[in-house]
Amino acid sequence: MVLSTMVLSQSASGKFGSRWQASWATLSAGTLEEKKDFIIDKRLLLILPGSEKGFWGKLRHGKAGLVRLSLPAVAALTPPEWSVAIHDARADPVDYDRPVDLVGITAFTSEITNAYLIADGFRQRGVPVVMGGIHVSAVPDEALAHADAVVVGEAEEVWAGLLADLSAGRLQRVYKADHPCDMSRIPVPRRDLLRRGLYSGFNTVQATRGCPYDCDYCAVTSFFGGQFRTRPVADVIEEIRPFDTRSFLFVDDNICGHPAYAKSLFRALAPLRRTWGAQTSITFAKDRELLDLYAKSGGRYAFIGFESISKESLAGINKPWNQADGYGEAIRRIHDAGINIVGSFIFGLDEDGPSVFSRTLDFIMEHRIDAAQFHILTPFPGTRLYDAMRAEGRIAETDWDRYHTSEVVYRPRTMNAEELQQGYYRIFHQTYTVGNILRRVLRSWRGIPDRLAMNISYRNKARKMPG
Numbered sequence: 001m002v003l004s005t006m007v008l009s010q011s012a013s014g015k016f017g018s019r020w021q022a023s024w025a026t027l028s029a030g031t032l033e034e035k036k037d038f039i040i041d042k043r044l045l046l047i048l049p050g051s052e053k054g055f056w057g058k059l060r061h062g063k064a065g066l067v068r069l070s071l072p073a074v075a076a077l078t079p080p081e082w083s084v085a086i087h088d089a090r091a092d093p094v095d096y097d098r099p100v101d102l103v104g105i106t107a108f109t110s111e112i113t114n115a116y117l118i119a120d121g122f123r124q125r126g127v128p129v130v131m132g133g134i135h136v137s138a139v140p141d142e143a144l145a146h147a148d149a150v151v152v153g154e155a156e157e158v159w160a161g162l163l164a165d166l167s168a169g170r171l172q173r174v175y176k177a178d179h180p181c182d183m184s185r186i187p188v189p190r191r192d193l194l195r196r197g198l199y200s201g202f203n204t205v206q207a208t209r210g211c212p213y214d215c216d217y218c219a220v221t222s223f224f225g226g227q228f229r230t231r232p233v234a235d236v237i238e239e240i241r242p243f244d245t246r247s248f249l250f251v252d253d254n255i256c257g258h259p260a261y262a263k264s265l266f267r268a269l270a271p272l273r274r275t276w277g278a279q280t281s282i283t284f285a286k287d288r289e290l291l292d293l294y295a296k297s298g299g300r301y302a303f304i305g306f307e308s309i310s311k312e313s314l315a316g317i318n319k320p321w322n323q324a325d326g327y328g329e330a331i332r333r334i335h336d337a338g339i340n341i342v343g344s345f346i347f348g349l350d351e352d353g354p355s356v357f358s359r360t361l362d363f364i365m366e367h368r369i370d371a372a373q374f375h376i377l378t379p380f381p382g383t384r385l386y387d388a389m390r391a392e393g394r395i396a397e398t399d400w401d402r403y404h405t406s407e408v409v410y411r412p413r414t415m416n417a418e419e420l421q422q423g424y425y426r427i428f429h430q431t432y433t434v435g436n437i438l439r440r441v442l443r444s445w446r447g448i449p450d451r452l453a454m455n456i457s458y459r460n461k462a463r464k465m466p467g
């Protein structure tokens with residue numbers, strides 16, 4: 001691990017985390033001199049808004065799901081003259097009267113309306129607000145109606161400068177780095193600022209940024225730039241080593257995007273004897289050594305974007321490399337290596353007719369895909385899909401609240417919106433009947449508890465859907 005990262009990390013877990021709490025205590029009970037110190041000490045509040053819309057946003061009451069690393073990462077970039085707190089509004093309501101000097105907010109598209117409401121609430125109280133993240137980077141002008149400044153793209157290269165500008169009274173409207181950040185200098189995210197009990201999945205980590213592919217419906221490559229970047233393996237291992245749970249999750253968009261890097265990461269990970277899951281493109285199944293290392297290092301799950309079982313549909317979204325013809329063989333190899341598959345499928349592609357649902361269900365059951373999640377095609381801003389649909393006049397819904405992939409927000413081509421919506425509900429229900437769960441879970445004796453747990457979780461989601 002590089003020195004700068006260590007210094008930030010040690011600071012993060014000790015001095016600055018406790019200083020935030022001490023400052024609040026001082027405000028209520030301290031002497032005048034202490035209050036002066038408190039005022040001099042600048043306070044940054046980072047907020048992740050929630051969204052109750054759609055079936056992916058719904059969480060158990062008071063729970064915040066998986067840890068998303070963006071705000072802990074920004075906290076780690078923040079210079080020591082700032083105290084930092086993170087508020088996860090997925091679990092707790094926002095306190096607008098909290099004394100702060102700056103609010104930072106990031107959000108996905110389906111959360112952005114809530115994010116703007118929160119931003120407006122603080123700005124009405126005279127608190128400056130900065131926004132960033134994948135949605136804001138796609139439509140910065142929209143966000144600037146609710147924020148004093150926006151960060152477009154990665155924060156690493158601009159965050160400290162933004163804070164310095166704010167302190168000097170010369171805050172700019174847009175901050176955008178002119179080059180990707182150096183992956184060997186990314187500090188360890190400040191998980192110490194998170195309330196542990198809120199999260200069903202606390203230990204998440206990122207080893208890479210970007211993806212070697214560029215699917216039409218995905219904003220990953222436009223956000224991170226065309227180059228797939230990797231952190232030094234030693235840094236990633238040192239971040240994972242202190243995790244206090246055996247299992248963790250890589251939040252990378254494609255953990256096997258650079259096979260040689262993935263192999264060296266998995267080799268270094270194996271002695272830690274952890275179990276983990278990650279998103280990966282199905283191309284990793286072509287490389288036997290990569291598959292074996294994935295499994296031997298504790299990789300129990302692979303979240304794989306099959307998207308479609310039709311070659312034409314895959315070509316239509318710039319994903320021809322997914323090679324539907326080879327899915328059966330790839331699944332067999334992944335299963336043989338001892339890895340469970342969570343397959344992701346998209347409905348509503350231009351080549352899909354109404355039979356797509358039954359054909360996809362048959363495919364899932366024939367190949368015993370361990371669990372599947374389904375999405376309705378959604379033209380997210382910042383993607384080529386969005387630009388194309390907009391140019392064709394096919395965007396039917398401009399309320400970002402509804403951009404959560406469980407609802408039809410565009411005009412489909414080969415079935416009507418109601419057929420698409422009902423087909424989506426139907427395949428969710430059919431995939432997670434007790435009989436179909438058992439057929440997949442019992443495909444092998446190895447890993448039954450893992451598969452059962454995944455399926456119960458998805459079945460609970462399916463049961464909240466109409467139909």
Ligand code: SF4
Binds near residue numbers: 214218219
């Ligand atoms: S493979 Fe996945 S992460 Fe990469 S561009 Fe396609 S959808 Fe995005």
